[in-house]
Amino acid sequence: MAGPYNGEPGGALLRDRFTFGPLEEGEALVEPILGSWEANIDHALARSPIDVCSSRGEETVVLGNLGVVRVLKVNAGSRDVQVREGDLCLLMPFGKLDRFDYAELAYAYDCPGTIGLLAKRSKLDARLLLPIPEGTAYSLPQWAAYGRYFTAWDNWHKAYGCWRTQVADDDPANHLVFGWGGGVAFAELLLAKRAGFRVAMTAGSDERVAFLRENGIIPVDRRRFPALSLPTREERADRERHQRRRISMEDFLGVVQELSDGHGVAVFVDNIGEPLYDVTLRALAREGVVTTCGWKAGMRLSHLRGAESISRHIHVNTHVWRLPDSPGIRDFQEAEGWIPPEGSEVIYDFDRVPELADDYAHARIGSYFPLYRVNPL
Structure with a gap:
C-alpha cells in the first residue's frame, strides 16, 4: 500500500518491487502461499480508523498478516527457533506484545517495520511462525482461514x-x-x-x-x-x-x-x-x-x-488472542475439526488482489473465507 488514497477500495494498492535487509538473528525468510483477506486490510486501504502509513511513519506498507507460508531460510543464531527450512506455517499477527502476551500492535498493520504477506517473499520474526501439524487432515485453504x-x-x-x-x-x-x-x-x-x-x-x-x-x-x-x-x-x-x-x-x-x-x-x-x-x-x-x-x-x-x-x-x-495460546488453538482445530468446511473458501490469484479488495469492500463475496494465492504450493 502506498501513495495518496483516491477513495477507491483498491486505490491504495500499488504493485512494485521492494527490498529488505539480510536476515537478522531469530528471523526467517518465507514464501507466502495463501493469505487470508481480513477486515484489517480493508481498514488499511480505506485509511480508517487510522492511516497506517502515517501511524507507522512509513511511505509504503506491505499488508497481509494472516496466512500460510513456506519457510525458505532461518537465521536462528543463539535464539530458540522452533521452525525449519521447508516447514509450512501459520503467521501469528503479533507486532508488539503487552506484558500479558496480548497484541498491542498488529503485525503488518500498525506495527512499524513489519512486512506482510502481499509479497512474493517476506522476512519476519521466526517466533511468529506456527507449524501446521504434520499429516494434517485438512487442506492449506482450510488452514489459511485460521485467523x-x-x-x-x-x-x-x-x-x-x-x-x-x-x-x-x-x-x-x-x-x-x-x-x-x-x-x-x-x-x-x-x-x-x-x-x-x-x-x-x-x-x-x-x-x-x-x-x-x-x-x-x-x-x-x-x-x-x-x-x-x-x-x-x-x-x-x-x-x-x-x-x-x-x-x-x-x-x-x-x-x-x-x-x-x-x-x-x-x-x-x-x-x-x-x-x-x-x-x-x-x-x-x-x-x-x-x-x-x-x-x-x-x-x-x-x-x-x-x-x-x-x-x-x-x-x-477483545482483540486478536494471546500468543502462547496459539498452539493449543491449532491443536483443537486439528483434533476436533473446528475449521472452515472443505470448499467453503474462495481464492483469488495474486494478480486479482485489487479485484478482491473491491469485491470485499462492496460485499460481493459469498464465502466467509476469502483468500489470495501468492505463490504455488
Whole structure:
C-alpha cells in the first residue's frame, strides 16, 4: 500500500518491487502461499480508523498478516527457533506484545517495520511462525482461514466466562447465542453450539443461508429487515426512513423473541458496530453479554449506562488472542475439526488482489473465507 488514497477500495494498492535487509538473528525468510483477506486490510486501504502509513511513519506498507507460508531460510543464531527450512506455517499477527502476551500492535498493520504477506517473499520474526501439524487432515485453504477461528476462540471463551459469572448453572440449551453475519461470528457460534446453546445468525444471500443451515446454525435472512441499519447522515431527516427502520427492528426483535422463548439473546456476537448496536442491545436478554472483537462499520458507540446496569448486561471487547495460546488453538482445530468446511473458501490469484479488495469492500463475496494465492504450493 502506498501513495495518496483516491477513495477507491483498491486505490491504495500499488504493485512494485521492494527490498529488505539480510536476515537478522531469530528471523526467517518465507514464501507466502495463501493469505487470508481480513477486515484489517480493508481498514488499511480505506485509511480508517487510522492511516497506517502515517501511524507507522512509513511511505509504503506491505499488508497481509494472516496466512500460510513456506519457510525458505532461518537465521536462528543463539535464539530458540522452533521452525525449519521447508516447514509450512501459520503467521501469528503479533507486532508488539503487552506484558500479558496480548497484541498491542498488529503485525503488518500498525506495527512499524513489519512486512506482510502481499509479497512474493517476506522476512519476519521466526517466533511468529506456527507449524501446521504434520499429516494434517485438512487442506492449506482450510488452514489459511485460521485467523477468524483463533480470534473467535479467544472472544468466545471470554464472553462465555463472563456469562457464567451471572448465570452459573442453567442449561445452555435454554439460551440463544446470536451473531451478525461474518466468519468470526460463524466460528464462535460453532463453539457455542458445542457448549449446548441454541445458535442463530443473520445472512444476506441464499448461498449463506444454505451454508449456515448445513452447519447446524439457524439462519435468519437479513433481507427480511431491509431498513434495520441506522439511517445514514443523508437519511436522518427522512421520516419515512425512520418508520421503515422501526418496522424492520420490530420484525427482527420478534424473530429473536421466538428463537429465545421470549427471553432475548444470552450472548450476542456483534462485530458490526454503530449501524446495528442499538438493535443488539434491544435484543439482549437480562444478564446477557454483548461481545465484539472487531468493528466493521463504526467504532464510536453510545448506550444508556443506567439501562445497561439495571439489565446486568456485560460488554466484552477483545482483540486478536494471546500468543502462547496459539498452539493449543491449532491443536483443537486439528483434533476436533473446528475449521472452515472443505470448499467453503474462495481464492483469488495474486494478480486479482485489487479485484478482491473491491469485491470485499462492496460485499460481493459469498464465502466467509476469502483468500489470495501468492505463490504455488
